[in-house]
Amino acid sequence: MTHAHDPQTTPVLVTGGAGYIGSHAVLALRDAGYPVAVIDNLTTGFRFAIPDDVAFYEGDIEDADLLARIFAERNTRAIMHFAGSIVVPESVENPLKYYHNNTVKSRALIEAAVTAGVPHFIFSSTAATYGIPDTDRVSESSPQVPINPYGWSKLMTERMLADTAFAHPLNYCALRYFNVAGADPQGRSGQSTAGATHLIKVAVEAVLGKRGHVSVFGTDYDTPDGTGVRDYIHVSDLAAAHVHALEALITQPGRSLQMNCGYGRGFSVTQVLDAVDRLTNRPIERRIEPRRAGDPASLVSDNARILETLPWRPQYDDLPTIIGHALAWEERLGALRGS
Template sequence: MAAFDGKVMVTGGAGYIGSHAVLALLDAGFDVVVIDNLVTGFDWAVDPRASFVNIAVEDAGVRNVIREHEVRAIMHFAGSVVVPESVSNPLKYYRNNTAATRSLIESAVAEGVPHFIFSSTAATYGNPTKVPITESDPQAPINPYGMSKLMTEAMLHDVSAAHPLNYGALRYFNVAGADPEGRSGQSTVGATHLIKIAVEAATGKRAAVGVFGTDFPTRDGTGVRDYIHVSDLADAHVAALKQLIAAPAESFTFNCGYGRGFSVLEVLDAVDRVTNMTIERRVEGRRAGDPAELVADNSAILAALDWQPKRAELDGIVRDALAWERKLAEMGK
């Protein structure tokens, strides 16, 4: 890897995925500054080895943070992520995801930050024309969340052509699990992630788990998703950063998934196995903006980056999520 002098700024580093990326960066020897306005994040989730600034990404003061901390790369996780909410409140998503990211990119360009990693999503594909999905497949979002992220991908593509900034856009599939060492996990109240909801039910925080739609054209009628362990995803970000540093004239976009999907019922069966109990299922209608099946073709990222999944077993993902849920209960969170 080429020389890297300076810090990595992680936006949304007090949130779920961002806090795991902070751990992975620190464990890999990078210096990190976290910015987060704590609307959905938690200051206690930021590893004490990192610097922390309570500020929103669109704030003009971000330029001062970049300058004072000698930031040479940005990992951008801050934003809103609930698909049904994006359908009912699209302007929130275009403000928090698209407009705020435009301001952040402008700050990066103004301060000469050369590397930018963006937290994108499989929701940019909409209802895919085939599964598994490759990076070159059509992008036609069916909800404002996906569109807000696709617009940011377009901005990065155009800005990198006009300025000395290379970028990596990582399109996540369904992120789940928690740090195997118990240092961080999904802590958001009212989270909509299936495995998070299921382990909440297993620990008594919820009475049941909603199954939203049993009439999808899938093997059991429920939605199929490619679940990736959050720590594997965080490692992929570190590998992506190292690639950007090594090849400063190159940018890339990769899917982040395992290349296999599980249905809602299969995930709940896994939670039953791990907990040795039966989670109550409540069948409800489909949610707005939910595609039937999203599974990654991950061959491109495996070929291009020094990254290999280490935690792909579904039951292991569930075990880590459950352990974190129990830790939250011990912490009174």
């Protein structure tokens, strides 16, 4: 990776760095030469996900005193913000938890950044801010009309960042993720959460006997095979996009960005499960269930903007590769949990 600047001059604080995507961002930053520190309250993250040579602060992003201390100790120049709650159905049942964890706490973090003069902010946003799109491929100019509290809680944070960047010397990038899957190719991190709802994670758990079956929610969608279509992006490609986005913010301090993170093509639930079966030769039981409320038939990114704006190019945009990395991590996880 070529740098127009010296990464050593931009220490980064990663919030939620013990979680799934955050831990991969930590690895990508570290591999690119950035000094990295992590804050995580470990409610859903894992201490083992953070490398030994990365400064770790156990605490909450709502704790202004702790943030001020970290910014001072680490000379923080950029924040990558992953901390938050991410389960869509839970957000419908418990909206206030989501508005607190994702919106109120993000406001506290942004305020602490402004107070300390931290100039760059990268935000983990989501395709859920688009709601149910009326097009096959969703671009950044598609209407943002979320259909659940999770999507709204993230969109509110995007709005706060836009308004803050207008009023203060801070620029930001909101990266809107599609369906994140896979694990670090070197086996250093992966999706470790128990009871995860991501299809590829669920499928590899079923392959290894950790689940008895995989539920297929709805087979009557207006898609080629009737099951929901999603744009799956490898977590290491997503982490690399964050590093490129940070470099764009550093080299063009007056500019803020909003970009989709996906591959621009989708796979149906059936296609994913068929690919898992082929890869492992261990067919998993599929149970047909009713549609889930608020699931769009198809959600695929138009990723032209990120390809035009950043030198980012996917390295792992191959479904069997994504599944293979997820499976390898799932096999390792038992040993890590036992340790």
